[in-house]
Amino acid sequence: GENVEQHPSTLSVQEGDSAVIKCTYSDSASNYFPWYKQELGKGPQLIIDIRSNVGEKKDQRIAVTLNKTAKHFSLHITETQPEDSAVYFCAARSSGNTPLVFGKGTRLSVIA
């Protein structure tokens, strides 16, 4: 089955700097890669996703890149703000009605 690895587990950046979180997956049939932000005591919130037919997607300060050959995808947050502080999870899913497989999460701290 699918296995998703996520790095780093914790990340601290100064306000205004960029943050990058990387994930790798094992199943070459995976075709959907979402990223979730989870704040303390709340459920995960979908912030951006990418499908296997594109290599990059951007939404304001957030971007995701996908390298299908290397089977890895990354989340890029630019101009970080204190409210970006949270735990971020990557996930992957292969075709069909299979559930998402999550990475272990990255705790991002943006220092003002």
Next chain:
Amino acid sequence: GAVVSQHPSWVICKSGTSVKIECRSLDFQATTMFWYRQFPKQSLMLMATSNEGSKATYEQGVEKDKFLINHASLTLSTLTVTSAHPEDSSFYICSARGEGTQRYEQYFGPGTRLTVT
């Protein structure tokens, strides 16, 4: 759009009692719903997948007789923790996925914190 609600947001119960958690998709029809469990500072652990009108598919190691899942309609799924024990204390999160243009995205509820005393 794509809002998923959960009720209650938190619950405290005594050992041996049962607790029901509701998950609703408010603005779309959820053909598939997922139930996750999350321990502090850990990732989400999938417990089961349910399709509307069908029996849930449980992940290995999850007791189906203890965690009863019902997905009777396209907007509602329930998780009942039966004969709860303190080790069942956790953060339970549901997630829903629809059809058509929403067949890829999976949206999460706000979670339910269960404490068993």
